[in-house]
Amino acid sequence: MASDLPRTLKVLWGVAERPARGPQPTLSLDRIVATAIEIADRDGLAALSMARLAERLGCAPMSLYRHVANKDELLVFMQNTAPGEPPVLPPGWRDGLVTWVRALRGVLYAHPWILQATAGRPPLEPGQLAWLDRGLSAFRDTPLSHRERGDLVLAALYLARGEAHINAVLLSGPPDVTEDYGTLLARFVTADRFPALAEAIAAGEFGGGEPDNSFEIGLARLLDGIELLITAREDQPGPQPA
């Protein structure tokens, strides 16, 4: 096992063997990844360069490449580490899924760069799989099929990621908007070009709300819809369709 695996996965799963001979490493992968996460959290992903990371670590830029194959691999390690452990879920599928997806959203708000570092590959990191596993566990006592559980956990994940991608990155940037967003919007939106939008703005109910609203409102609807499916399945037990 683990012979033809790409190096990145070997390291992630701890399969990589440790060398015996050689000097004591002053750098460690953990320290590199932790410092890289720190920089990305504080100054954004664009500010994370190998040179700046080395400077913060007190070593030469090329030293990093002894522990990391390239910058993309570093980003994979960061994505694996940053989320930490998934939360312990309360009993009941609804409370469980809410706890899970709110915690996930919290992680994305704390580390907005996760959404900018695209994986380009299905999740195989232990960190990602731990979260996925915990999310699935919320449906443990429901009559849903495994495929349905997976699809619904993913739907909740999409909601959190989609919202965070728009709002978290927005909050992390400098608020250099010269004018208020609502004012600027009202300046462009005319009833002939954008009728529905103009109506909403005229009602004074747009652009002013906290960004929390759309996530929580959407999540509540999604959960209501799932509840409908679960109760329908409970009333009529039988061979679960795939």
Next chain:
Amino acid sequence: MASDLPRTLKVLWGVAERPARGPQPTLSLDRIVATAIEIADRDGLAALSMARLAERLGCAPMSLYRHVANKDELLVFMQNTAPGEPPVLPPGWRDGLVTWVRALRGVLYAHPWILQATAGRPPLEPGQLAWLDRGLSAFRDTPLSHRERGDLVLAALYLARGEAHINAVLLSGPPDVTEDYGTLLARFVTADRFPALAEAIAAGEFGGGEPDNSFEIGLARLLDGIELLITAREDQPGPQPA
């Protein structure tokens, strides 16, 4: 009006005045943006450099800067143009929203780079606002408040963007996975570390489905939840809560 606006917005809304004196431009903003979109669609956002774009256009790299302030501005123009016109919606809020969000997802699959080019700013481009307006119009004949409509349209948008961000970028890359994803997954997922995940894999219902499933399943649940809200509001008309 339009005096203290940033240059990018002036150009987007066609407020920029045209010069009279000077040579006939051989380059145009439209041609630059269209070619840039072409490159990003075909080879990904990473392959879009000012040098490559200029080469494709048959001009020198620095010529582009007469029409575009910098690369970030070019990305804003691309994001404004690529989505095109939003679809005409069928009557009925449910059919309307489904049509809208499926079309939105189609745009994201056709231009995956849209999700990698972060805005870092609330949407003010006419292209984005046109889609938002069309989405809001789906709820025209419902008893929902304007704030609720906005939140629900955004929830659908989050679902589409979240799903596309994971799956569309995945499809655009080369399928260089040496092993099947399911095989690779089964190799790492053990029942002691990931109990729920292992159970799903043992049931053979994970990792094999089309990526369509999770989007459509989640969307159906979200719509069911919205329907619940609307029928409840219809049965009990009164002063709409904000």
Next chain:
DNA sequence: CCCATCTGCGTATGTCCTACGCAGCTGAGC
């Protein structure tokens, strides 16, 4: 006819990532 003004672009700078290879340290084997 003149020149203000605009377009296209050549040059150069600073910032990236990273391939390559060297010097010094360390501990396994004898």
Next chain:
DNA sequence: GCTCAGCTGCGTAGGACATACGCAGATGGG
């Protein structure tokens, strides 16, 4: 205790990239 394989840290250099600055030529208003 000696030797040296193999490892660590890193200096140098090359290639790609965005873009500031300023110049030559074209063009049309007065």
